[in-house]
Amino acid sequence: MIPQQPFQEIPFSSIDENILIGHAHNQGNTSGCTVILSKDGEGFLAGIDCRGGGTCTRETDLLKTGMLVEHIHACVLSGGSVFGLDCSSGVTKYLCEHQVGYHTDVINVPIVCQASLYDLPMFLHEEEVTSLPHSIKGNLHLLPNYYEMGYQACCNATNCSSTIRENGHHDLEYEMNGNIGAGMGGCIGKAQGTETAMKGGLGTFAIQVGDLKIGALVAVNCFGDVIENGKIIAGCLKKNIKNFEQLECMNTVCDSNECSSLFADTEMVLINEYLKRKQDWNGFALNESKNECDQDNDSGQQQHFKEQQRACTNTTLGVVITNGKFDKAQLSRIATMAHDGYARSMKPSHTLYDGDSIFALSTYRDTTSSHDEHAPTNVAGALAAFVVEKAVLRAVKSAKSTGGYVAYCDLNKLLS
Template sequence: MLQNQLFQEIPFSSIDENILIGHAHNATHTSGCTVIMSSDGEGFLAGVDCRGGATCSRETDLLKSGMLVEKIHACVLSGGSVFGLDCSSGVTRYLCENQVGYHTDVINVPIVCQAALYDLPMFLQDEIDTIPSQQQPNSGSNKGKFHLLPNYYEMGYQACCNARLSIQENARQFNSDNIDHHIEMNGNIGAGAGASVGKIHGTQTSMKGGLGTFAIQVGDLKIGALVAVNCFGDVIENGNIIAGCLKKNIQKKDPEVDDLKTCCESNADKFSTIFADTEMVLIEEYLKRKHDLNGFVLKDCDGNDHKQFMNSSSQHAKELQRACTNTTLGVVVIGRNAKFEKSQLSRIAAMAHDGFARSMKPSHTLFDGDSIFVLSTHRDDSQETTTTTTTNTPSNIDKKEYQAPTNLVGSLAAYVVEKAVIRGVKSARSKGGYLAHCDLQFHNKHN
């Protein structure tokens, strides 16, 4: 764990004055998107690392070493799963209208990278509940549901407009040390609007996730993370679960899992009687059902294959189908004082995933699409010096070209990602029947 005497927390927008962040949502705030772009239209050098088994993304191949395009002009996180990828088209339209993009002979082509998370249960159920029962679409069919989806194209465009409107506010926050100014950037906002966590038993026992930001400054080096927390597993702080899969019946005792009671009871955090503990549930399911849950190659008790099992009407199969709907997304932004190549940024993105592993258990599962982008705001014509936190910089090296150590920045990236995940769930508020972390704090205080 890093010692906070070595750095200070800063507002996320103060990483660089050219950062613009915009959010947009559907009418019920149950799905949304977040866009990060630059006010000068120059874009960012970027890297990415996708670790989950169910990613949903756009233009990530362009971030590989050896690809023609060096910079991206916007990075988008959204809900909506594959439907939410339309947000990038709206962002592309906005950038094109503002003459931003990769220059060609006929038009500037905006390069927009995106990753989307799965929040369909929250907003679709919310929409269906507003329809008279006799007119509601069949739960087992897509018919009648597509028109309930938000217009993600317009949502992406609106997020850009909202980002542009925030320029004056960003300038004020860039010159401010007040972290409280950024409280509105966390929780049920943007890509975190429909996020939820702890879904191994489906939506009935999962909790509200959200968007979280966290940024620090070490010497002249600034780095921060913005994360939409929508994980299959539980969220962990200091070794204790703070949000995740709730117990179906807190008072129920299962004599078949006596051997696991010691493991569960050894967790001494104050919410230990509330959470099922996803990792313990996986073990319990394995011992009780003898299914190969380690690889999620499922067979029922009669030996039927995975497809037949998942299409069955059993309660366990339905729960697992609902559990296959996750993804936590992150964007790490590095201030302009640090200069990196594209390959180094992808390495930093890989190291940043340690922040997911520390704060979400389990993480990077087959049911998650965990992805992290890393954006560098460095400008080649910047008059500011490129610095390192080490004190033994050789005197014969021009500081303007001195690169901050990749290992250091990767370690810091993991730290800010971990803190952003925790802030995301702590800032979330109850929505659509999903309890939030703050509700558990209230419960614990009064019981």
């Protein structure tokens, strides 16, 4: 655990005044996107590390070492799974209109990298969530216009640090977290399906060590549970727990010992399922009657359908931003080390059901001598893991109950 000193928490927007962050969402507040731009239009040096088993990305191959592109002009996180990748087209249009991109003989070509998470269950009413695979099939009208959403997020992009300074203080709560942007439709703890999941969200956390500033923005939509100090604080609820109606946030949380009784524990759910399947198979081997065979086939089909549901309902996305001087290879290493923050705060993480990915961006400009030009990659990577962990926790703690998903702030209601 990194000690409290010698760093201090800072507002995310104060990492660099050149950072612009914009959020947009659909009318029903069920899905959204977050866009990171540079005020000067020059973009960022960037790296990435994708660790999950089911990623949904755009233009990320360009961030590999040895590829031509060094700078990207925008980084986009969104909901909507593959449909959400349309956000980048809206962002590209906005950047072209503002003459941002690599100059060619024909038109400016912006480089826009994106990763999407799966939040489609939020489009349906609470009672319809369990029948999602059939309800949404062929109903594209349920989906928002992600092209327009991406464009609108660019229009909304701002850096609020100047406003904070005018107020004479750095109000860390001024940063927008929770049900916003790419975290609008996020939910967590889906080992037993979405009906026992909780609300996820978007979280930010940033620190300063000497001249080095580094922060993380994370959209939490994980398959597993969220952990703090070794204890589950949000995630997969026990099946007999989630019996609430429309929730209004109480802004109070239950004691960690009391809360522990609410959770099924994702890892134990997976282990018990494995043991049950093994027991069922052993029973089948001892009894080869036709009825037993039919029952085994039915059980296998049910398990296959459950695996299909799990495989497309998750993914946590993150962006680490620093003002330090790093090249693309170093930034990719920082992104790799930042994944430790996922492992510390989400259990399990990087599963086949997740598309866990982290971008790493540097705002460094040669004309800015105040930046720490010699920050070791290992130091930045260790700090990146720390801010990612804290951003995950802030996302969950800032979320509000919606769409039938209870949030961390409302866990007390489940105990009453």
